Amino acid sequence: MTVPHEPPELNYIILTGKVMEKGELRTTSLEIFHIRFRLENCITPSVEGPGEGRKDYVLDVEAWGSLAEMVDRDIRNGMFVLLEGSLVSRSYIDKMKRTQYRMVVKASEITALST
Numbered sequence: 001m002t003v004p005h006e007p008p009e010l011n012y013i014i015l016t017g018k019v020m021e022k023g024e025l026r027t028t029s030l031e032i033f034h035i036r037f038r039l040e041n042c043i044t045p046s047v048e049g050p051g052e053g054r055k056d057y058v059l060d061v062e063a064w065g066s067l068a069e070m071v072d073r074d075i076r077n078g079m080f081v082l083l084e085g086s087l088v089s090r091s092y093i094d095k096m097k098r099t100q101y102r103m104v105v106k107a108s109e110i111t112a113l114s115t
Contacts, residue, residue, distance in 0.1 A: 017041035025072040
């Protein structure tokens with residue numbers, strides 16, 4: 001048995017959902033493209049009947065580089081997408097001078113499922 005030198009990537013997520021609130025394409029000071037959008041994901045437990053127990057989750061997603069350009073050009077609000085990526089923790093200081101934390105999906109691949 002061969003043991004790999006690098007451990008497998010454990011922070012890997014695949015999601016489908018509807019694009020909501022797509023932001024503007026921006027560039028960093030190093031001229032790297034960046035875009036954010038929200039993804040609505042619905043989970044319906046299979047045990048309950050249709051429409052019962054349905055939960056909607058809204059996730060913040062960010063894309064960088066050429067993927068951000070593709071999202072800006074080809075993806076619109078209301079489209080269903082499949083995305084692959086990883087979870088990233090972000091922190092910021094709010095108006096009350098408290099540190100706030102949030103989880104963001106950093107996309108590595110995005111595929112449109114509807115036109």
